[in-house]
Amino acid sequence: MKQKNQRAIIHLLTARSWPARISAIVILSIAAVTWWHERAVSPGQLAKGSNIEGQVVAVADGDTITLLDANQQQYKLRLAYIDAPEKAMPFGQAAKTHLSDLVFKQNVSAKIDDVDRYGRGVARISKNQQDINLAQVNAGFAWHYTTYAKKAQPPAEFADYANAQHAAKSARLGLWQDRQAMPPWDWRKAKRSE
Structure with missing residues (x-):
């Protein structure tokens, strides 16, 4: 060539x-x-619309994992359309533990919906056709992050997540045991202003 x-x-x-x-x-x-395409989407880099499969080798918190693919490339992935409590927040460790129980050392598929400013793939994670992002909301360990979801999440999926959050809140599951549960985006904003 x-x-x-x-x-x-x-x-x-x-x-x-x-x-x-x-x-x-x-x-x-x-x-x-x-040449540009090969440089822009080389192994180890993420691109919107791509799909990757591999084993989860780390769980950072209730909405962030590290996936290792068959080529031994690691990808840091943020679960799309949800926001889990930060580790220092109430239920932060419980959210991380729940996600670990679902996916740690398990093979998963990830559909990359976006790449965030930190270079993480913003992904929909599935294991054996189970929507892991939705599972976190179902269990009461994450909020449906509607600020971002209403812009990009398919309408039927948006409704499923909203219904899951409503059901978890009504049943007082996970973080919803605290009637004054603070969303992580408000908590981060308060921390920045301290």
Whole structure:
């Protein structure tokens, strides 16, 4: 391919006809796009819309995991459309433990919906066709993060998550045992202003 690109450059610079120049430009454009794509989505990097599979090798908190794929590449993933209590918050450790019980040392699939500013994949995690993100909400160990979910989450899925949160809250499961449970986004905001 490198030799073909070199010939295209020479042809572009020496061609006397416009069709020959255009042909050289097309070849160079294709090479540039291919090169850019290979650099942008190389192993170990995440891209919106990609799918990865592997074993969960770490659980950082109630909504963040590390996945190791078959090529031994690690990916830090944030569970999409939910927000679990921070570790220092009430129920933070319980949320982490519940997520660990669901996925630690288990094989999962991850659909990357976005890549956040920290380079983490924002992903929908499933294990044996079980929606792990939804499982955290069902058990009362995460909020449905509607601020982000209403922008990108499919409507039927949005309704499932909203219903799960309502049911967990009504049954006073997990963090909903605390009637004054503070959402993690408010807790983080309060910590930043201290």
